[in-house]
Amino acid sequence: MNNDLNYQRMLGNPFSFPGILMNKYVSLGLNETEMMVILHICFFQQQGIMFPTTDELAKKVTLSERDVALILRKLVQRNLLQIEDVQEENMRSQAYSLNGLWHLAFAETVYPEPEKKTDKEEEAAIFILFEQEFGRPLSPFEIETVTLWLDEDMQPPSLIKAALREAVLMSKLNFRYIDRILREWKRKGIRSVDQARKQSKSFHENQRPTAAAVRSEQQAPARDVSIYYNWLEED
Structure with a gap:
């Protein structure tokens, strides 16, 4: 019972x-x-x-x-x-x-089945790369953000990778900054790493101090900004 x-x-x-x-x-x-x-x-x-x-x-x-x-x-x-x-x-x-x-x-x-296995593998690698750079597993919200970049914004994985590198080298490793980079590139019609390479190089070169500014700072050595687009030499 x-x-x-x-x-x-x-x-x-x-x-x-x-x-x-x-x-x-x-x-x-x-x-x-x-x-x-x-x-x-x-x-x-x-x-x-x-x-x-x-x-x-x-x-x-x-x-x-x-x-x-x-x-x-x-x-x-x-x-x-x-x-x-x-x-x-x-x-x-x-x-x-x-x-x-x-x-x-x-x-x-x-x-x-996925249309192109290589594309899916490249997308999966993006998540791994983000976790390596952040040094921790991504939160569900962060995973959703990357997924939105890929699926809704149709951002190429290579371009997301480039934006991540840019954020790392600028010491601004956060999703808001990376999203701002991608939105700015999209606004300017940048859809390839080669276009991003030219845009980033132009941006950082414009940040270099002028000769007059250097003299006004008591001949302080110009900051070497070349590191900010070293990633551009990579695929």
Whole structure:
């Protein structure tokens, strides 16, 4: 009788999840580890926690917080997971959305193969490069920002890489500054590293002090700004 009561208690706390995804997740390119993270995101959201942290998710699975962050990043990159802004009264928050995943799961066709594998590999390398320069895993918001540069702004990965290098060499390593560089380049119609190379070189040369300014500063040596466009010699 006690066992029957326990079963009734368990059945009284159901977890709802689209069964079609259990049949199609392999064809959608998901593995079991990624599926478990998705399941826990759904479970958190059904409990009212719309934006579980990597720490909260890591405590539910046999993965490190970094491993969870990498999985979330991959899901965002593939547009299976989105991060949305939520406005409730006077409070603004964020929430995970799996609409991209549901759309594919319920579509008649399976998940399409990437058009160009090399392009996708180059895009994935961008996230790794950012983590190396920042010295830490990217936050979900930062991952979304890079994804927006790639998908919505259609910025070439090589140009994002160039903007990152520019920010590093200017000692202004933050996403706002990098976004400003990319927006300025877009405004000027710059769509290649070669065009960015010329623009950056011109900008930094204009920052050099004039001869009169140097004399007024008691012949102080002109600052060597060449380091600010050393990256331009790289592809």
